[in-house]
Amino acid sequence: MIILKINITQAGYGKKVVIKDINLEINEKEITAFIGPNGAGKSTLLKTIIGIVDNFDGSILYDNKEIILTSPEEKVKNGISFVPQGNRVFEGLNVKENLEIGGYLIKSKKELALRIDEIINTFPDIKDRLKQNAGNLSGGEKQQLAIARALMLKPKILMLDEPSLGLAPGLLSNAMGLIKEINLKYGTTVLIVEQKVKDVLKISDKVVALKLGEIVFKGKPDELTDMKVKEIFISS
Numbered sequence: 591m592i593i594l595k596i597n598i599t600q601a602g603y604g605k606k607v608v609i610k611d612i613n614l615e616i617n618e619k620e621i622t623a624f625i626g627p628n629g630a631g632k633s634t635l636l637k638t639i640i641g642i643v644d645n646f647d648g649s650i651l652y653d654n655k656e657i658i659l660t661s662p663e664e665k666v667k668n669g670i671s672f673v674p675q676g677n678r679v680f681e682g683l684n685v686k687e688n689l690e691i692g693g694y695l696i697k698s699k700k701e702l703a704l705r706i707d708e709i710i711n712t713f714p715d716i717k718d719r720l721k722q723n724a725g726n727l728s729g730g731e732k733q734q735l736a737i738a739r740a741l742m743l744k745p746k747i748l749m750l751d752e753p754s755l756g757l758a759p760g761l762l763s764n765a766m767g768l769i770k771e772i773n774l775k776y777g778t779t780v781l782i783v784e785q786k787v788k789d790v791l792k793i794s795d796k797v798v799a800l801k802l803g804e805i806v807f808k809g810k811p812d813e814l815t816d817m818k819v820k821e822i823f824i825s826s
């Protein structure tokens with residue numbers, strides 16, 4: 591089933607158009623990887639979906655409902671979650687408090703505590719560290735916390751912008767494995783922007799390549815040849 595139908599004519603910042611003619615259908619419960627060189631507009635695409643770009647034109651259907659004009663808060667409430675590029679955790683707060691912020695719509699304290707218990711088990715590196723200051727976590731642990739926080743409200747769609755950023759190469763396959771585990775365990779639809787093409791393709795059902803703000807490839811990972819990858823990343 592199609593969960594997102596994206597038809598963005600154009601989007602960008604101020605008067606600048608960054609992405610254009612983005613037509614995509616995202617299937618429920620699939621992982622879709624977005625790849626492409628720096629500046630291609632990958633982050634802008636996720637930002638357009640959540641609704642934090644200055645200008646946009648087009649349509650985004652979520653469960654067949656038009657959402658392009660709804661606020662980011664409303665989208666989060668309705669099950670779309672976004673972890674932006676860079677490790678975003680509240681450094682002055684501990685792990686548990688970070689998770690509580692992610693669960694801000696859960697009114698009952700008991701329910702909130704239960705949800706934290708439930709979610710934290712998926713994240714082995716932070717699960718016994720609820721009282722630790724988030725600022726003292728390693729890069730990989732912060733990224734786990736950011737993802738755990740984004741899952742607190744049981745989103746249907748999880749959007750991740752370069753979760754591998756700043757991770758030691760040895761931790762990359764762990765990070766990708768974790769994302770796949772979330773996808774399978776909770777049935778979460780995942781949209782992931784990633785520069786580490788080989789690693790992300792291993793866990794993805796679909797891949798979309800962007801170049802200069804436009805889609806230059808969409809298909810299954812095994813349809814994306816090495817030649818094509820080179821072509822996408824070669825500067826023009």
Ligand SMILES: Nc1ncnc2c1ncn2[C@@H]1O[C@H](COP(=O)(O)OP(=O)(O)OP(=O)(O)O)[C@@H](O)[C@H]1O
Binds near residue numbers: 603628631
């Ligand atoms: N807030 C902003 N205001 C103006 N221009 C912006 C803004 N954010 C991004 N841009 C521009 O939009 C273009 C696309 O940026 P975007 O961040 O979407 O690329 P990206 O594919 O995510 O790149 P990277 O792989 O480096 O993260 C770039 O030219 C960038 O300079």
Ligand SMILES: [Mg+2]
Binds near residue numbers: 632633675751
């Ligand atoms: Mg980016």
